[in-house]
């Protein structure tokens with residue numbers, strides 16, 4: 479018996495034993511890249527273990543959703559990528575004899591516990607940076623494989639590929655790579671021959687984006703004259719001895735199409751440019767990082783690069799097509815992949831239209847934050863990304879956190895807040911800002927220091943902004 483996260487091995491085996499005894503399992507998972515990969519890992523492991531199951535997805539596991547799950551009358555429910563935070567509600571159903579919960583999650587548990595609860599936070603492993611929901615599901619899958627090694631490909635180690643997609647999709651990379659328990663999973667994936675790691679330029683879209691777009695759209699590291707500057711990029715590339723077009727058909731070449739020497743040429747010119755333009759040293763370091771490649775996926779596709787894979791999954795999730803994302807994770811490379819790509823290109827169009835809208839209408843500036851209200855013109859599921867993209871777009875200040883409102887339903891408004899790494903280094907923590915400001919107006923919120931969100935009652939936007947402005951002022955003051 480071996481486990482990628484030894485601290486969690488005993489609990490993982492207890493959970494696996496319970497699942498094996500079940501007549502039927504209802505697999506319930508969160509709708510996002512981490513939740514979809516969690517579900518795919520758990521579904522594959524259950525199938526290989528010969529346990530019958532059905533899969534359902536939910537955006538938010540509230541009391542109503544848990545009640546609906548209980549009403550399905552299944553003896554065992556496996557929750558992945560959520561469940562810990564809802565343990566109080568789930569515990570009520572467990573005590574009522576509705577079902578036995580098994581939970582593979584990495585979020586902060588509610589003030590309650592249960593026997594089959596697999597969460598890194600219970601074992602001293604960081605659930606924000608060391609193990610995702612997909613990682614916890616992978617730990618479970620490895621335990622499930624132990625008894626049925628002949629059925630499971632290499633002890634389910636092949637599923638490490640999906641666990642890495644989930645971790646990257648959950649934004650668990652720090653300093654350009656996965657660390658801790660996540661690194662153990664990467665190592666198992668490398669061992670199993672499904673994952674490859676290389677040190678490469680850390681820009682999004684190496685597999686699929688035309689080279690100029692790769693540089694233009696790269697916004698994690700802001701390089702004047704390159705980022706968001708299409709003409710600047712073309713002038714920059716013009717000065718290098720690299721063919722931009724494919725000799726055969728005249729198509730734009732992508733990063734994957736370049737030779738090692740050409741990549742080196744572009745990368746070092748980019749670093750030089752960044753240095754000349756005064757980009758801080760730690761930002762320049764961030765231009766290079768670890769790239770995780772799924773070696774069984776075809777070169778030049780979204781599936782080969784884990785960050786592109788996770789983006790594709792998020793595109794399906796944001797438009798409530800978890801079925802499509804799950805099918806892609808489970809290996810459908812025909813109709814589901816086609817559908818997912820259409821959802822992604824539709825998503826990109828929505829994003830650029832959203833940014834355009836913000837630029838045209840402008841933002842309102844308070845003392846410490848800037849904000850805009852998209853109403854129902856930007857979907858609430860993408861307004862946060864639009865806000866993040868708008869920061870630094872022409873006419874919108876990069877040095878001030880941005881807050882965006884979008885209609886959620888008749889009673890509620892969705893809020894998304896975005897900062898930049900340099901603001902978080904100065905003390906910005908949008909997670910606590912969103913939590914406190916939303917509670918002050920009768921809503922709820924949370925998230926990460928650099929990106930957070932909330933839901934507040936309609937009509938409270940103005941009061942909310944006042945709280946946010948004061949809180950951000952305290953943090954940055």
Ligand SMILES: [Mn+2]
Nearest residue numbers: 512559611648
């Ligand atoms: Mn997650």
